[in-house]
Amino acid sequence: MRLLFRWLVRLVSFAILAGVLAVVVVYYLGSRSLPDYDKRVEVAGLSQPFEIVRDNSSIPHIMAETDEDAFFGLGYAHAQDRLWQMTLLRRTAQGRLSEMFGTRTVETDKLLRRLDLYNLARQSVAAQDTRTQAALRAYSAGVNARIDEINQGSLGRGAPEFFVFGAELAPWQPADSVALVKVLALQLAGHLQEEVLRARTSLALDDEERLADILPDIPGSGVAALPEYASLAPGLPRFAEAQPQAEGALWPAPKRGLAGASNAWAADATRATSEGTLLANDPHLGLTAPSIWYLARMELSSGGVIGGTIPGIPAIMVGRSETLGWGLTSSYLDDQDLHLEELNPDNSEQYRGVDGWRRFETRRSIIEIKDAPPVTVTLRWTENGPVLPGTQFDLGTITPPGHVMSLSWTALSPEDTTMSAAMGIMHAGDVDEALEAGESYVAPSQMLTLADEDGVAMKLLGRMPARDANHQSQGRLPAPGWIEANRWQGTLPYRDNPEFTEPAGGIVGNTNNKVIDRPFPDHVSFEWGDSQRVRRWRALMQGREVHTRDSFIEFQLDTVSEAARTLLPLIGADLWFTGEAAPEGTPERRRRVALDLLSEWNGEMNEHLPEPVIYAAWLRALQDRLIRDDLGPLADTYDRVEPLFIERVFRDVDGASAWCDIVRSAAEESCTDIARLALDDALVWIEETYGTTLASLRWGTAHEAVHEHSVLGEVPVLRYFVNIRQSTSGGDFTLQRGATSGDETNPFQNVHAAGYRGVYDFADPDSSVFIIATGQSGHFLSRHYDDLGQLWRRGEYIPMSLDPELARAAAVGITELVPTE
Structure with a gap:
C-alpha cells in the first residue's frame, strides 16, 4: 500500500511538472512574438530615418518626413500588433x-470565391490614383519589413495563432488592402x-396586406405598392409547405439586423x-477581440491626422486633422439586387437573357481543405452578377424550379476606387475638398x-444604382433578370447623392435613419436602420x-430607449392598474411586481437596473406570440424586436391588430390577452434563466458585451484568456447602441456596438478624445490587449492630440526605423 502511494505521488508530481513545463513552453513561444516597441531597426524601402512613438496607450505616432515613409510606418505598426488579424x-x-480551419469554413470560402472579391480587388489596384498607389506600395513594404524581421529574428512567427494554425506569412500586396x-x-x-x-414572408402570409405590418416602412411618403412575390416567381409553394434550408457559416456576411449601424x-x-x-462619431460593427479598430496618428504632407484605422488598410478611416474632422455611418443605400435567372431546360450552361439564351461565364476554382480532400467549385456569372447557390442565405426557399439566383452589387466593381476616396478625404483640408474626394x-x-x-456638412458616399x-x-x-426593366441601368452621377451643407440650424447628423424622401427610382432605400x-x-x-464637447460625449453615451417609452404604455395600457391582489408566489403576483417596476421606469437601459431585462424579455415574447402562428418556423428569423411592427399592431394601424388573434384557436384573442400571456412567458423565462427575484436582476448580466477571439475563442481554457466580456448599458435602440444577438440561449448579449468613439472640438483640437473597445494589441499576452476596454465600458475616453511632445511624455517605447545602407 505504501509503495502504491509513493507511485501515485510520483505520477501526480510528474503530471504537475509536465503541466508547468507545458505552460512555460507555451508562454515562451507566445511571448516571443510580443513586439518590442523600444528599438532601432534597419529596413529597406525608406527614404530617410523616422520614429514611431508609442504613447501610453500604445497608439503609434508616426513622425515621418514623407507620405510614403508614413504609410510604411503604419504598415509596420499594424503588422507589429495585428498581423494575425490582417492575415x-x-x-x-x-x-x-x-486551408487553416478545415471543413467548417468551406461555405464561407465558396461564397467569397463566387463573389470573386479578391480578383476584383487585384484589378482595382490599377484604377487608384497615383498618390493612393504609392501609399499602397509603401504600406505593403512596411508590413513586409515586419514579416522579414519576424522570420530573421525568430520572433514567434509574429503571433501565437500562427503556431496553432500554421498559416504561412506571405508577403503583403497592394491588392490585399483593396480586398479588405x-x-x-x-x-x-x-x-x-x-x-x-421579404420574399419568404410574402410566401408565408395568407394575407399579403399584412406584409406592411411585419416589415413596415419607415414613416414617410413615396413608397409604391409591391406585387406578391408569388407573381414574380411562379411555381414556388407557400412557405407553410416548404422547409428552410440549412445555411453554412457565412462570415463575414452579416446576420440580418447586424449589417451596419453608427452615429455621427x-x-x-x-x-x-x-x-x-464639433463632431462626434461612433461607427458600429461586430464586437471582436481584438477590435476591428486600431488607433494611429500619421504626419503627412497635408499635416497630422489621427483616428481609427482598420489593420490592413492604409488610411485613417475616421478621425481628424488640424483643420478637418470626418465620421462615417452606414447609409443603408439599396446597393444590392437579387435576380431570378431562368435556366435553359435543354442546356443547363445557359440562362435566359433579354434577347435569348446566353451562356454563363464560368470558371472552376479549387478550395484546399485542411485534413480533407479539396473541393472544386464552378463559379458562374450572368450579365447581372455572380450566381449564388440555394444553400446560402436560404435562397433555395425562394428560387422556383428551373431557376438560379444572381446578385447585382456595387462592390463587384473591377474599378473600385474607394481606397482613393478614403485617401483623398484623409488629405483634405476642409469640407469642400473632402466632399470632392468622396466622388471616387x-x-x-x-x-x-x-x-x-x-x-459642417453631410453627404452620402457610394455609387447609387440606376x-x-x-x-x-x-x-x-x-x-x-431577363426583363430589361429589372436590370440596373448603370449608376447615378455623384451629384445625385443626397448632400446637406450649410444647414440652417447649424447641425447635421445621422443615426442610420431615413435621410431623404424621393420617389423610386431616385430613392436611396426603402430599408433603414431604425426610427427610434x-x-x-x-x-x-x-x-x-x-x-x-462634453454634451456630445453625453449623447454618445445616452442609454434611454425611445422604443421602450413608446411601446410600454401601449402594450400595458389595460394591464397596468387593473390587477387584483394575489398571493405571494403566484403568476399573478409576479406579473404585478413586474408591472409595478416598469411603471416607475424611464426607459433607461442601464446595466444596473432590472427593468430593462423585464422589458426586453416581454417584448421578445410578445413578438413571438404575435407572429408564430402566422409565420411558423420563419418566425425564428425575426429574432430581434421590430418596434414599428408592435406599435402598428397595438395602435391597430390599417387593421394590424389582426395579428393578436391566434388563427388556430376558436376564441378571438385581443391584444391585451396576448400582452398578458407574453408577460407571463417572459417572467417564466426570467425565472428559469436567472433564478432570482425580479428586483435583483441586472441588465448588464444579460446585455454582456462579448468580444470573442475569432479562432481561439472556443478553445477550452484558452478562451478565458482571449475573450473579453463586459457588463454594458444600452440596447438595440439607444444612442449608446449595443445590438443584441437574438440567439435562443443568450438573446440579449451585446454583439454589435461602437468599437470606436471619437469627439472632436475644433475650438481646442487637442481636447478632442477617442477610445476603442479593446486594446491596440492583438496579442493576448500583451497588457495592451484589453487595457482600453474598461475605459470604453465605463464611457471614458483618452486624449486625441497631434502634439508630438505629449506622445513622447509618457511613451511606452520609441521605434526608430532607418534605411539599410
Missing part, C-alpha cells in the same frame, strides 16, 4: 480559410438578406459654446459627416441652444 481578413477575401475594403463592404451589406426575408453628428460654431465646430467612393456606401473650422422606373419589385424582391435613435438624438440636440 485572417486577407484569407477571408481570398476564400482560403479552409471589399470584405468590409460585405460586412456592411444587408439588402440581400432583406430581399430574401456635427454642430457649427453658431451652435457651440466655444464658437468652434464606390462601396460600402456611407454617410460622410464633416466639420472644418468654418462649417434603376428603371418600371422595375417590377423596385429592388425590394428578387425579380426576373434619431428621435432621441433630435430631442437631445434641440434641447440645448449650444453644445460642448
Whole structure:
C-alpha cells in the first residue's frame, strides 16, 4: 500500500511538472512574438530615418518626413500588433480559410470565391490614383519589413495563432488592402438578406396586406405598392409547405439586423459654446477581440491626422486633422439586387437573357481543405452578377424550379476606387475638398459627416444604382433578370447623392435613419436602420441652444430607449392598474411586481437596473406570440424586436391588430390577452434563466458585451484568456447602441456596438478624445490587449492630440526605423 502511494505521488508530481513545463513552453513561444516597441531597426524601402512613438496607450505616432515613409510606418505598426488579424481578413477575401480551419469554413470560402472579391480587388489596384498607389506600395513594404524581421529574428512567427494554425506569412500586396475594403463592404451589406426575408414572408402570409405590418416602412411618403412575390416567381409553394434550408457559416456576411449601424453628428460654431465646430462619431460593427479598430496618428504632407484605422488598410478611416474632422455611418443605400435567372431546360450552361439564351461565364476554382480532400467549385456569372447557390442565405426557399439566383452589387466593381476616396478625404483640408474626394467612393456606401473650422456638412458616399422606373419589385424582391426593366441601368452621377451643407440650424447628423424622401427610382432605400435613435438624438440636440464637447460625449453615451417609452404604455395600457391582489408566489403576483417596476421606469437601459431585462424579455415574447402562428418556423428569423411592427399592431394601424388573434384557436384573442400571456412567458423565462427575484436582476448580466477571439475563442481554457466580456448599458435602440444577438440561449448579449468613439472640438483640437473597445494589441499576452476596454465600458475616453511632445511624455517605447545602407 505504501509503495502504491509513493507511485501515485510520483505520477501526480510528474503530471504537475509536465503541466508547468507545458505552460512555460507555451508562454515562451507566445511571448516571443510580443513586439518590442523600444528599438532601432534597419529596413529597406525608406527614404530617410523616422520614429514611431508609442504613447501610453500604445497608439503609434508616426513622425515621418514623407507620405510614403508614413504609410510604411503604419504598415509596420499594424503588422507589429495585428498581423494575425490582417492575415485572417486577407484569407477571408481570398476564400482560403479552409486551408487553416478545415471543413467548417468551406461555405464561407465558396461564397467569397463566387463573389470573386479578391480578383476584383487585384484589378482595382490599377484604377487608384497615383498618390493612393504609392501609399499602397509603401504600406505593403512596411508590413513586409515586419514579416522579414519576424522570420530573421525568430520572433514567434509574429503571433501565437500562427503556431496553432500554421498559416504561412506571405508577403503583403497592394491588392490585399483593396480586398479588405471589399470584405468590409460585405460586412456592411444587408439588402440581400432583406430581399430574401421579404420574399419568404410574402410566401408565408395568407394575407399579403399584412406584409406592411411585419416589415413596415419607415414613416414617410413615396413608397409604391409591391406585387406578391408569388407573381414574380411562379411555381414556388407557400412557405407553410416548404422547409428552410440549412445555411453554412457565412462570415463575414452579416446576420440580418447586424449589417451596419453608427452615429455621427456635427454642430457649427453658431451652435457651440466655444464658437468652434464639433463632431462626434461612433461607427458600429461586430464586437471582436481584438477590435476591428486600431488607433494611429500619421504626419503627412497635408499635416497630422489621427483616428481609427482598420489593420490592413492604409488610411485613417475616421478621425481628424488640424483643420478637418470626418465620421462615417452606414447609409443603408439599396446597393444590392437579387435576380431570378431562368435556366435553359435543354442546356443547363445557359440562362435566359433579354434577347435569348446566353451562356454563363464560368470558371472552376479549387478550395484546399485542411485534413480533407479539396473541393472544386464552378463559379458562374450572368450579365447581372455572380450566381449564388440555394444553400446560402436560404435562397433555395425562394428560387422556383428551373431557376438560379444572381446578385447585382456595387462592390463587384473591377474599378473600385474607394481606397482613393478614403485617401483623398484623409488629405483634405476642409469640407469642400473632402466632399470632392468622396466622388471616387464606390462601396460600402456611407454617410460622410464633416466639420472644418468654418462649417459642417453631410453627404452620402457610394455609387447609387440606376434603376428603371418600371422595375417590377423596385429592388425590394428578387425579380426576373431577363426583363430589361429589372436590370440596373448603370449608376447615378455623384451629384445625385443626397448632400446637406450649410444647414440652417447649424447641425447635421445621422443615426442610420431615413435621410431623404424621393420617389423610386431616385430613392436611396426603402430599408433603414431604425426610427427610434434619431428621435432621441433630435430631442437631445434641440434641447440645448449650444453644445460642448462634453454634451456630445453625453449623447454618445445616452442609454434611454425611445422604443421602450413608446411601446410600454401601449402594450400595458389595460394591464397596468387593473390587477387584483394575489398571493405571494403566484403568476399573478409576479406579473404585478413586474408591472409595478416598469411603471416607475424611464426607459433607461442601464446595466444596473432590472427593468430593462423585464422589458426586453416581454417584448421578445410578445413578438413571438404575435407572429408564430402566422409565420411558423420563419418566425425564428425575426429574432430581434421590430418596434414599428408592435406599435402598428397595438395602435391597430390599417387593421394590424389582426395579428393578436391566434388563427388556430376558436376564441378571438385581443391584444391585451396576448400582452398578458407574453408577460407571463417572459417572467417564466426570467425565472428559469436567472433564478432570482425580479428586483435583483441586472441588465448588464444579460446585455454582456462579448468580444470573442475569432479562432481561439472556443478553445477550452484558452478562451478565458482571449475573450473579453463586459457588463454594458444600452440596447438595440439607444444612442449608446449595443445590438443584441437574438440567439435562443443568450438573446440579449451585446454583439454589435461602437468599437470606436471619437469627439472632436475644433475650438481646442487637442481636447478632442477617442477610445476603442479593446486594446491596440492583438496579442493576448500583451497588457495592451484589453487595457482600453474598461475605459470604453465605463464611457471614458483618452486624449486625441497631434502634439508630438505629449506622445513622447509618457511613451511606452520609441521605434526608430532607418534605411539599410
